Ligand code: ADP
């Protein structure tokens with residue numbers, strides 16, 4: 001049985017991409033693996049959120065995990081900052097990671113653009129901390145969306161450099177894990193950019209907490225093109241909005257993109273949008289309702305997180321002691 005680790009930042013606006021690209025897959029992995037699901041608040045700090053919002057969003061992500069089907073009796077749900085070993089290992093990894101590797105990270109370039117001189121060190125070192133999150137638990141599989149693949153590759157490289165530097169076989173290389181359908185959900189306003197929490201337009205994404213009327217409105221307003229839908233993904237190669245809506249439908253209906261294309265061949269966008277709205281509401285509304293109930297029980301949520309961080313700390317502290325020994329820190 002492998003060990004799974006994944007995480008989401010508490011930065012608000014939890015959306016359909018987070019659900020389909022991450023959380024939903026975690027639920028299906030629960031029975032076959034040992035699982036740790038983290039709320040990565042140290043990563044969120046790179047955007048300096050208001051402290052009150054950070055607390056609200058941390059509970060919101062916790063509620064979303066549970067409402068979507070992560071069972072706290074079966075999986076460890078915890079807050080990253082509650083386990084000090086993440087930061088300690090990140091420092092050790094910082095000393096092993098060449099700047100050249102970090103300079104290749106596309107997410108940093110996308111997020112900072114021409115303003116990279118003003119960006120904070122935390123944002124630059126973000127993938128090193130992510131490597132520490134994964135490796136401190138010696139996770140074997142990391143289920144994340146396609147957008148995080150490069151960061152996972154860096155984590156594998158860092159594991160390798162650590163082993164070589166200290167001539168040990170301590171870290172094993174964690175595997176990327178993704179489902180093909182909807183591994184990348186795109187913006188509803190622009191089919192070439194990913195659905196993201198930080199897009200200024202609320203109409204670019206469906207929030208996990210959107211009510212049915214809001215979902216219907218956002219899908220009605222979603223960008224389309226003038227042609228009827230074609231029978232294969234290949235025939236719609238240059239129609240990113242059409243492919244995105246079909247991809248979301250396929251993911252929700254648990255069918256392949258090819259089958260979704262066949263199903264809607266020749267249909268107008270309005271036909272697809274109606275069916276898609278129904279699917280979205282059927283999937284998200286029960287989750288939204290459970291989240292509303294859970295968010296009223298903040299003591300329950302905090303209790304889950306406390307229990308989770310105790311269990312996570314137990315694993316992390318043991319591994320951290322080994323690592324400190326390997327790098328030569330004197331035990332005092
Ligand atoms: P965001 O990218 O919206 O800021 P996070 O960085 O916190 O969200 O991502 C949390 C998880 O959700 C990661 O596993 C990431 O791969 C996944 N994810 C985020 N956006 C998408 C998307 N548009 N499509 C698929 N998965 C996504």
Ligand code: TRP
Nearest residue numbers: 005006007008040043130133144
């Ligand atoms: N960087 C991830 C994202 O933006 C979040 C994350 C942080 C993560 N640490 C992780 C994901 C460890 C998986 C494993 O989506």
